[in-house]
Amino acid sequence: MDDTKLDQLLHSLRKRPVHTERLLGFEGRTMAILRQRAEEPAVFFIAWRLAPMFLALLLALGGWMYAIATPPANLHFTALGSGHEEVQMVHYITGD
Amino acid sequence: MDSAEAGIPDEQLIEQVRAGNGAAYEELIRRHKQKIFYMAARIARDPLELEEIAQEVFVKAYEKLASYRGEAPFGHWLARIATNTCYDYLRKRKQRRVEVPIDLHEWALEAQTETHGTEPEELAALARALERLRPDDRMVLTLLELEEKSVKETAYIMDISEGNVKVRAHRARKALKELLEKELDHG
Incomplete structure (x- = not known):
């Protein structure tokens, strides 16, 4: 393959017609894409701004659920102080 | 407007x-x-x-x-x-x-009406060879040979030095010739 032949082929390729039918209304379609993309970040922005509120709500809910679900950790000590230690021991041994 | x-x-x-x-x-x-x-x-x-x-x-x-x-x-x-x-x-x-697949029929029709002395098969082979070229080689050839940009313009567009453009263009042409020969041999 010599350079002249390659140049001739490249010249032919250069002259190949371009599909220009999609040029019509191209700017309108592109602007529609830009508008769509401009709206998408707004949704993300709002979600991002609301994230701390959701986090606080989640923590509060978690804390509340923990508070109502956890048995008093100092149950045995309470029993000692109130004179119910024997009853408490029976419960502990029998698994009640 | x-x-x-x-x-x-x-x-x-x-x-x-x-x-x-x-x-x-x-x-x-x-x-x-x-x-x-x-x-x-x-x-x-x-x-x-x-x-x-x-x-x-x-x-x-x-x-x-x-x-x-x-x-x-x-x-x-x-x-x-x-x-x-x-x-x-x-x-x-x-x-x-x-x-x-490159539409050979379309290529052939275009070649018959738009080119002089170039066989449609050769143009189709060139298209296939360009597809097999490395992307940066293809870009430099596209700008210089098809878009007819100057070395200076190509250097600006590709964000490389003019010397680099010349080196890449030489390498790309050589690679394209080799690929094209293979394509033509395979028919």
Whole structure:
């Protein structure tokens, strides 16, 4: 393959017609894409701004659920102080 | 052009876009779309892909408009974005090993009407050889040989030195010749 032949082929390729039918209304379609993309970040922005509120709500809910679900950790000590230690021991041994 | 923005220099339109005037950007697209279409057509395989590439160029340009300093004409700056976008397309194609058959019949018809003394099979072989070329080799050849850009313009668009353009062009031509010979041998 010599350079002249390659140049001739490249010249032919250069002259190949371009599909220009999609040029019509191209700017309108592109602007529609830009508008769509401009709206998408707004949704993300709002979600991002609301994230701390959701986090606080989640923590509060978690804390509340923990508070109502956890048995008093100092149950045995309470029993000692109130004179119910024997009853408490029976419960502990029998698994009640 | 019948819009209010017609006749205003590109730089003023850019200022208007920065100030939030969408119509000004629409006018910029209207002015430069044909050039970008012709550039993207060197890479695209069909009209839909051609529009997809051209749209991506203008979307990227819009997003990067804040970084445009006016050191080069807007058209040149846009051509740089177009080249990078085309390059990305070629790279993705190579990574995915997308093999879309080139419409030989269309090529043959075009060759019969548009070329002189070139066999349709040779043009089809050239198209296949270009598809097999490395993306950066193809880009440098596209700009120099098909878009008929100067070495200086190519250097600006590809963001490399003029010496580098010459070296890459020489390497790319050599690679293209080898690939083309193989394509012609295989028929």
